[in-house]
Amino acid sequence: MAKTMEPTVNVNEVSRISTGTVIKGEITSPNDIRIDGSFEGKIISKGRVVVGEKAVISGDIICENVDFWGKMTGCFYVKDTLSLKEGCVVDGDLNVRRLVVELGAKFDGNCKMLSDGDFDKLAGNVAGVRPAAAPVKPVTSVQAPVTAKPVGGTPLQN
Numbered sequence: 722m723a724k725t726m727e728p729t730v731n732v733n734e735v736s737r738i739s740t741g742t743v744i745k746g747e748i749t750s751p752n753d754i755r756i757d758g759s760f761e762g763k764i765i766s767k768g769r770v771v772v773g774e775k776a777v778i779s780g781d782i783i784c785e786n787v788d789f790w791g792k793m794t795g796c797f798y799v800k801d802t803l804s805l806k807e808g809c810v811v812d813g814d815l816n817v818r819r820l821v822v823e824l825g826a827k828f829d830g831n832c833k834m835l836s837d838g839d840f841d842k843l844a845g846n847v848a849g850v851r852p853a854a855a856p857v858k859p860v861t862s863v864q865a866p867v868t869a870k871p872v873g874g875t876p877l878q879n
Contacts, residue, residue, distance in 0.1 A: 740775050754784075756791070763847075774808060783844045796830075798844045816843055 734752045738744055742758035749765045756764075757773035764770060766784040776791030783798040790806040797803055799817040807825035815832040818840065822828065835843065 738776075740773075772809075781847055783847060796847070798840065798847055800835075800840045800844070816840075 735755055736748070736750050736752055737755045738758045738760060740757045743760075744758065745761040747763045747765070748754065748760075751767045753768040753771070754764060754766050755771045755773070756776045756778065758775075759777045761779045763780050764778075764782045764784070766782075768784065769786040769788070770782055770784045772778060772782075772787070772789045772791040772793070774790040778791060778793040778795060780795045781798065782793075782795070785800045787797060787799055787803045788806065789804065789809050789811070792810045794812045796814045797811075797816060799815075801817075802819040802821060803815060803817045804821040805811060805823065805826040805828060807823045810827045812829050814830045815828070816835055816839075817832070818835050820832065820834070
């Protein structure tokens with residue numbers, strides 16, 4: 722009996738957007754991502770996202786961990802730790818479990834510290850994953866026949 726082999730994900734694989742590269746759209750990856758170019762859209766990674774000093778991002782980042790040196794307008798949704806490095810500029814909201822801010826990092830926005838279950842719910846909404854709808858209970862209604870009566874008390878005739 723032949724066994725089917727499922728492809729394994731190598732945790733050492735890194736997707737990379739190099740300096741000078743411009744991408745618009747959505748990136749979804751089970752691996753780490755390194756961005757040194759420009760990106761406009763949504764980045765979703767099950768690993769670490771590293772954003773270099775020359776990187777410019779406009780959009781949302783949803784991932785496990787982030788090391789951020791670049792410039793960004795958008796929101797972070799980080800399951801574990803966001804590290805804002807010296808020289809970075811962020812204009813947007815942070816939704817993180819842990820936050821590390823180095824001296825010289827600039828951040829303008831709101832910060833929400835997430836608990837264990839908050840990330841999955843929040844990130845799922847941002848990523849466009851809708852939770853399964855609750856089953857709908859059928860509604861049964863019974864209507865009694867209605868007979869209109871004039872003020873005098875006798876039924877109306879057609």
